[in-house]
Amino acid sequence: MNKGALALLVHGGTENWSPQRWKARFDEVCPDRSVLLLPDASSDPAEVHYAAVWKPHPGELAAFPNLRVIFNLGAGVDALMADRSLPDVPLVRVAVTDLTARMTEYVVLHVLMHHRQEPYLRESQREKRWAPKSQWAAGAVTVGIMGLGTLGADAADALRRLGFRVVGWSRSPKQIEGVTCFHGKLQLDAFLGRINILVCLLPLTLNTRQILNRGLFEKLNRTSPLGAPVVINAGRGGLQNEADILQCLDDGTLGGASLDVYATEPLPVDSPFWTHPKVVLTPHNAADTDPDEISKYVAEQIRRFEAGGALENVVDRNRGY
Amino acid sequence: MNKGALALLVHGGTENWSPQRWKARFDEVCPDRSVLLLPDASSDPAEVHYAAVWKPHPGELAAFPNLRVIFNLGAGVDALMADRSLPDVPLVRVAVTDLTARMTEYVVLHVLMHHRQEPYLRESQREKRWAPKSQWAAGAVTVGIMGLGTLGADAADALRRLGFRVVGWSRSPKQIEGVTCFHGKLQLDAFLGRINILVCLLPLTLNTRQILNRGLFEKLNRTSPLGAPVVINAGRGGLQNEADILQCLDDGTLGGASLDVYATEPLPVDSPFWTHPKVVLTPHNAADTDPDEISKYVAEQIRRFEAGGALENVVDRNRGY
Numbered sequence: 001m002n003k004g005a006l007a008l009l010v011h012g013g014t015e016n017w018s019p020q021r022w023k024a025r026f027d028e029v030c031p032d033r034s035v036l037l038l039p040d041a042s043s044d045p046a047e048v049h050y051a052a053v054w055k056p057h058p059g060e061l062a063a064f065p066n067l068r069v070i071f072n073l074g075a076g077v078d079a080l081m082a083d084r085s086l087p088d089v090p091l092v093r094v095a096v097t098d099l100t101a102r103m104t105e106y107v108v109l110h111v112l113m114h115h116r117q118e119p120y121l122r123e124s125q126r127e128k129r130w131a132p133k134s135q136w137a138a139g140a141v142t143v144g145i146m147g148l149g150t151l152g153a154d155a156a157d158a159l160r161r162l163g164f165r166v167v168g169w170s171r172s173p174k175q176i177e178g179v180t181c182f183h184g185k186l187q188l189d190a191f192l193g194r195i196n197i198l199v200c201l202l203p204l205t206l207n208t209r210q211i212l213n214r215g216l217f218e219k220l221n222r223t224s225p226l227g228a229p230v231v232i233n234a235g236r237g238g239l240q241n242e243a244d245i246l247q248c249l250d251d252g253t254l255g256g257a258s259l260d261v262y263a264t265e266p267l268p269v270d271s272p273f274w275t276h277p278k279v280v281l282t283p284h285n286a287a288d289t290d291p292d293e294i295s296k297y298v299a300e301q302i303r304r305f306e307a308g309g310a311l312e313n314v315v316d317r318n319r320g321y
Numbered sequence: 322m323n324k325g326a327l328a329l330l331v332h333g334g335t336e337n338w339s340p341q342r343w344k345a346r347f348d349e350v351c352p353d354r355s356v357l358l359l360p361d362a363s364s365d366p367a368e369v370h371y372a373a374v375w376k377p378h379p380g381e382l383a384a385f386p387n388l389r390v391i392f393n394l395g396a397g398v399d400a401l402m403a404d405r406s407l408p409d410v411p412l413v414r415v416a417v418t419d420l421t422a423r424m425t426e427y428v429v430l431h432v433l434m435h436h437r438q439e440p441y442l443r444e445s446q447r448e449k450r451w452a453p454k455s456q457w458a459a460g461a462v463t464v465g466i467m468g469l470g471t472l473g474a475d476a477a478d479a480l481r482r483l484g485f486r487v488v489g490w491s492r493s494p495k496q497i498e499g500v501t502c503f504h505g506k507l508q509l510d511a512f513l514g515r516i517n518i519l520v521c522l523l524p525l526t527l528n529t530r531q532i533l534n535r536g537l538f539e540k541l542n543r544t545s546p547l548g549a550p551v552v553i554n555a556g557r558g559g560l561q562n563e564a565d566i567l568q569c570l571d572d573g574t575l576g577g578a579s580l581d582v583y584a585t586e587p588l589p590v591d592s593p594f595w596t597h598p599k600v601v602l603t604p605h606n607a608a609d610t611d612p613d614e615i616s617k618y619v620a621e622q623i624r625r626f627e628a629g630g631a632l633e634n635v636v637d638r639n640r641g642y
Contacts, residue, residue, distance in 0.1 A: 112430040130587035266451035285453040
């Protein structure tokens with residue numbers, strides 16, 4: 001074959017993410033290239049120039065001596081960063097409009113659920129109680145978004161349009177229309193002091209591990225009509241201290257939590273999160289992106305790379321995302 | 322006194338809507354006018370020039386011989402229209418930005434809940450099952466909005482920005498950016514044939530009574546990844562045939578329903594809606610508007626009226642809204 005092969009290393013996932021579905025999609029968008037679904041005993045590792053991966057095993061990528069680019073089929077690369085044998089080639093995070101739109105759906109839905117007292121209303125329905133409580137306006141609530149990359153900026157914009165006050169925080173300074181932006185460690189407390197609903201979309205790095213802990217929750221704002229503040233984590237499970245979340249929910253430091261990610265996934269059946277009345281949990285499906293969109297994105301990036309163009313969304317290995 | 326009095330006829334409601342809270346608000350925004358909380362034995366009906374009402378009893382408004390304007394403290398005037406003794410003076414529907422924003426919150430929340438499979442996800446949580454299902458993109462779902470006044474147009478815009486395909490239907494032709502608009506009886510079937518999630522924000526009139534019935538539900542579109550279509554009614558209970566909704570949910574004609582309004586309110590404790598697994602119900606609180614905003618709006622309308630200006634949002638009595 002003339003062109004280097006594309007190897008797919010896809011582990012786990014729902015029917016949307018089956019290795020066979022990925023193979024079929026990549027065969028279609030890379031018709032002139034060999035697409036290998038690993039492990040494939042008949043293939044020669046030396047022929048592989050590109051790898052598209054979803055939760056690859058540590059060390060698995062080191063097997064390809066002529067690898068040129070790694071594409072991660074999602075936004076979070078923390079698991080790859082932890083692989084000390086990861087080849088030193090460009091690592092591209094997939095950032096497609098479809099993924100951003102889905103994450104914004106999740107964020108808007110869960111912010112509205114807490115804002116509009118959904119847990120209380122579902123309980124009232126179960127108890128057959130017609131008991132409307134006062135409902136405050138969105139303008140009385142400040143939503144704070146940690147992480148102002150593509151995902152955070154889009155969610156911030158959608159929430160602002162719905163009438164919420166929105167503030168944001170990120171490692172480096174950002175500017176988003178209508179959103180008060182804070183950055184860096186020095187401005188973290190000022191940011192937290194404003195927030196009634198905290199949305200975490202940070203990447204998981206050495207600096208952000210367990211950043212969602214009691215110390216942080218105690219700095220959130222408690223003066224909104226919502227009462228105790230709410231935390232929503234759709235980033236990574238490693239961002240949260242799960243024991244702290246449970247204790248803070250129980251002692252009133254937090255009024256509610258929406259969690260899409262966990263320290264261990266699937267969430268163990270004995271986790272107290274399952275049955276906690278203040279927890280709205282989802283099985284890491286906040287932004288379960290369309291393989292069609294992602295495969296087209298990867299094919300286009302390879303085409304540009306081979307034509308001498310620059311790759312998009314290359315991970316900064318020092319920063320970790 | 323020099324200025325005609327403002328009479329408040331406010332019946333029922335939550336703590337947000339207590340007659341005393343209304344009185345306090347109107348006293349503040351109309352400092353140079355007598356504000357009467359009816360019934361008030363000491364007041365002279367002839368002094369009343371304005372009435373601000375919430376669910377007044379039939380005949381109650383006929384007691385004021387010098388009434389000039391009636392202000393309805395909400396968007397729906399169907400109950401007032403049914404009062405044959407209603408004085409023939411301008412009837413103003415309150416239409417404040419706050420009410421519109423709250424209704425859009427409700428619509429976006431409930432569309433997202435059905436779109437994102439919330440009933441399934443909550444059931445999975447109760448059963449401690451980590452079982453993500455494929456999630457389609459918003460662009461695979463068409464939301465249809467019946468009623469394209471201020472409320473419908475704002476909700477349509479918010480849904481379109483989140484990525485949904487949005488179509489609308491109203492009595493008379495409308496134009497909304499990015500929304501395919503249908504109108505009149507002749508275009509109703511074409512509108513229904515596109516819809517996966519139906520949102521009803523129509524006024525209740527002789528023409529719209531029980532418009533949400535089996536015949537209509539059977540014309541909705543069933544080809545989206547959502548499966549059976551969903552109905553969301555935040556207009557009036559009189560718009561829906563409740564027996565049809567229940568039967569259509571049970572036989573699969575409908576896949577789900579979010580209801581905020583009912584034929585009888587409060588919803589009777591023996592209603593099957595309370596316990597139906599496909600029904601998400603709320604106690605008529607979709608747009609429980611801030612009395613502060615409404616009282617300011619009424620005071621401003623009276624000021625303009627007395628200065629010879631035109632009243633806003635006057636109900637067309639032939640049209641019924």
